[in-house]
Amino acid sequence: MIELLQYQFIQNAIYASLLISILCGLVGTYVVSRRIVFIAGGVTHASFGGIGIGYFLGIHPLWGAAVFSTMAANVMHYFTGSGKLREDSAIGILWSFGMALGIIFIFITPGTPPNLMSYLFGNLLTVSSRELLMMLALALIVVLFFLFFYRLIIAIAFDESYAKTLRLPVQFINYALMTLIALVIVITIKAAGIILVMSYLTIPQSTSNLFFNDFKRIAFGSIVISVIGSLIGLVISYFLNVPTGASVITVFVIMFLIARIVFGITNKRKQRRVVV
Amino acid sequence: MAMLIKLDHVYAGYHDSLVLEDVSLTVNEHDFIGVIGPNGGGKTTLVKVISGLLKPVSGSVYLGNELEGGKRIGYLPQINHFDRQFPVTVLDVVLSGALNRRQWFGGFKGEIREKAHHLLEKTGIKTVSSQPIGSLSGGQAQRAFLCRALMTDPLVLLLDEPTNFVDREFEKNLYQLLSELNESMAIVMVSHDLGIISSHVKTIACVNKTLHYHDGPEISTEQLAVYNCPIDLVAHGPVPHRVLKVHK
Ligand SMILES: Nc1ncnc2c1ncn2[C@@H]1O[C@H](COP(=O)(O)OP(=O)(O)OP(=O)(O)O)[C@@H](O)[C@H]1O
Numbered sequence: 216m217i218e219l220l221q222y223q224f225i226q227n228a229i230y231a232s233l234l235i236s237i238l239c240g241l242v243g244t245y246v247v248s249r250r251i252v253f254i255a256g257g258v259t260h261a262s263f264g265g266i267g268i269g270y271f272l273g274i275h276p277l278w279g280a281a282v283f284s285t286m287a288a289n290v291m292h293y294f295t296g297s298g299k300l301r302e303d304s305a306i307g308i309l310w311s312f313g314m315a316l317g318i319i320f321i322f323i324t325p326g327t328p329p330n331l332m333s334y335l336f337g338n339l340l341t342v343s344s345r346e347l348l349m350m351l352a353l354a355l356i357v358v359l360f361f362l363f364f365y366r367l368i369i370a371i372a373f374d375e376s377y378a379k380t381l382r383l384p385v386q387f388i389n390y391a392l393m394t395l396i397a398l399v400i401v402i403t404i405k406a407a408g409i410i411l412v413m414s415y416l417t418i419p420q421s422t423s424n425l426f427f428n429d430f431k432r433i434a435f436g437s438i439v440i441s442v443i444g445s446l447i448g449l450v451i452s453y454f455l456n457v458p459t460g461a462s463v464i465t466v467f468v469i470m471f472l473i474a475r476i477v478f479g480i481t482n483k484r485k486q487r488r489v490v491v
Numbered sequence: 492m493a494m495l496i497k498l499d500h501v502y503a504g505y506h507d508s509l510v511l512e513d514v515s516l517t518v519n520e521h522d523f524i525g526v527i528g529p530n531g532g533g534k535t536t537l538v539k540v541i542s543g544l545l546k547p548v549s550g551s552v553y554l555g556n557e558l559e560g561g562k563r564i565g566y567l568p569q570i571n572h573f574d575r576q577f578p579v580t581v582l583d584v585v586l587s588g589a590l591n592r593r594q595w596f597g598g599f600k601g602e603i604r605e606k607a608h609h610l611l612e613k614t615g616i617k618t619v620s621s622q623p624i625g626s627l628s629g630g631q632a633q634r635a636f637l638c639r640a641l642m643t644d645p646l647v648l649l650l651d652e653p654t655n656f657v658d659r660e661f662e663k664n665l666y667q668l669l670s671e672l673n674e675s676m677a678i679v680m681v682s683h684d685l686g687i688i689s690s691h692v693k694t695i696a697c698v699n700k701t702l703h704y705h706d707g708p709e710i711s712t713e714q715l716a717v718y719n720c721p722i723d724l725v726a727h728g729p730v731p732h733r734v735l736k737v738h739k
């Protein structure tokens with residue numbers, strides 16, 4: 216197994232797992248805490264429109280997706296606050312419109328169509344060095360943002376209207392976070408694909424949440440869980456020759472179930488002790 | 492007495508409907524104003540306008556310089572519906588009250604933490620300060636939110652039905668605490684409990700779309716009738732001696 220580490224693509228896959236775990240650990244904890252999983256799902260699917268446009272224009276499809284899903288995320292957030300359109304309806308519209316645009320642009324682009332499977336299910340083993348650099352840059356931005364604005368993020372996420380009475384920059388933080396969520400989702404599509412991104416944003420967080428009740432700890436725990444799960448999933452995918460995204464997510468779910476059982480048992484012990 | 496907040500012919504509402512019409516009210520230093528009125532009369536809306544959460548459709552809200560652009564207004568919202576699953580501790584909720592535009596990042600200074608602990612102690616929830624906010628009872632959460640409102644050393648404290656969830660025991664302590672606080676800050680308190688209102692507040696504002704100000708803690712039934720201000724009097728426990736008659 217050690218000789219595997221010599222391959223560039225394996226190394227890239229490992230670095231990508233680390234970076235994506237950090238990105239999704241932080242951003243996913245926010246998404247789950249704030250109950251905007253459905254918005255994140257909408258952004259994920261809408262980004263397909265950007266991928267199609269990227270192809271059509273001949274640029275890296277992830278750049279197209281980055282611009283498009285940032286716009287979609289902020290439009291969704293705008294509707295969440297405005298009351299002009301029901302939030303879930305806005306999400307539904309952008310979700311399907313993005314997918315439709317993506318297919319249209321891929322069809323009208325001359326030449327061989329891209330491998331759609333890789334965008335739907337992702338592949339850690341094809342992460343290029345350039346994409347790795349994009350992940351690293353984004354990870355730096357996200358980590359610094361959370362370190363710098365941590366107190367503000369929590370105060371606003373917990374009670375937005377109180378934050379407004381304190382004259383805190385509520386809209387700036389909200390829109391900045393929606394933008395970061397969109398960018399993280401786009402970068403994660405490379406690894407997990409459109410269909411599986413949501414699991415990176417929710418399963419490690421739910422596992423971590425079994426043990427911790429505080430945002431910082433949940434985020435830190437999800438990063439650790441996500442790194443472990445990704446590496447195990449990567450090994451399994453290599454030896455069983457199955458897609459990496461799917462095997463990582465299966466490992467995530469198994470880890471969650473084990474944690475749930477362990478948590479259940481220790482909790483029962485505690486309860487018994489209280490009774491006695 | 493210095494003027495802290497002045498509402499001048501304010502009209503306010505939501506979307507197309509006006510809830511408050513031509514409301515003028517001045518909050519001075521050391522005021523203790525009880526706000527009464529029927530359900531849906533616009534009490535909460537009034538408090539939101541004062542706090543700056545809701546911009547008036549027309550009319551103006553003047554803030555005294557000491558309020559530093561509204562930073563030193565403390566606000567205890569009416570409905571304590573909050574996300575009980577949100578991963579934040581009681582202490583962090585209280586500390587968040589000290590955030591302002593200049594002070595966001597890094598940890599909180601020692602003196603701010605000391606103040607938070609002092610307030611938690613005073614409201615009797617120090618023992619639960621490291622628990623998640625979702626594990627608190629309604630009354631305990633209400634106290635935590637009161638602590639949060641006091642973190643800025645407000646000059647005006649807005650309380651929207653502060654006794655909604657708290658028990659009798661803490662209610663007594665609360666009024667004791669409020670009268671102490673009243674020495675250093677003006678208080679505007681919404682309440683349905685007229686008995687309580689008339690034995691603690693200094694003046695009364697009656698809100699029912701418009702606002703009528705009574706320069707004293709007592710209102711007679713006739714006055715309420717004139718002002719078209721139907722109050723549901725909720726008297727529970729030992730009836731206070733200044734309870735006013737229910738009026739139809
Ligand atoms: N966020 C909102 N959007 C639209 N309408 C609202 C909103 N909040 C309040 N209203 C309306 O404004 C009117 C006044 O509401 P408000 O909450 O100010 O009354 P209140 O006097 O505080 O009542 P209560 O005694 O029930 O607390 C009500 O008719 C209500 O329907």
Ligand SMILES: [Mg+2]
Nearest residue numbers: 534535536569
């Ligand atoms: Mg109200």
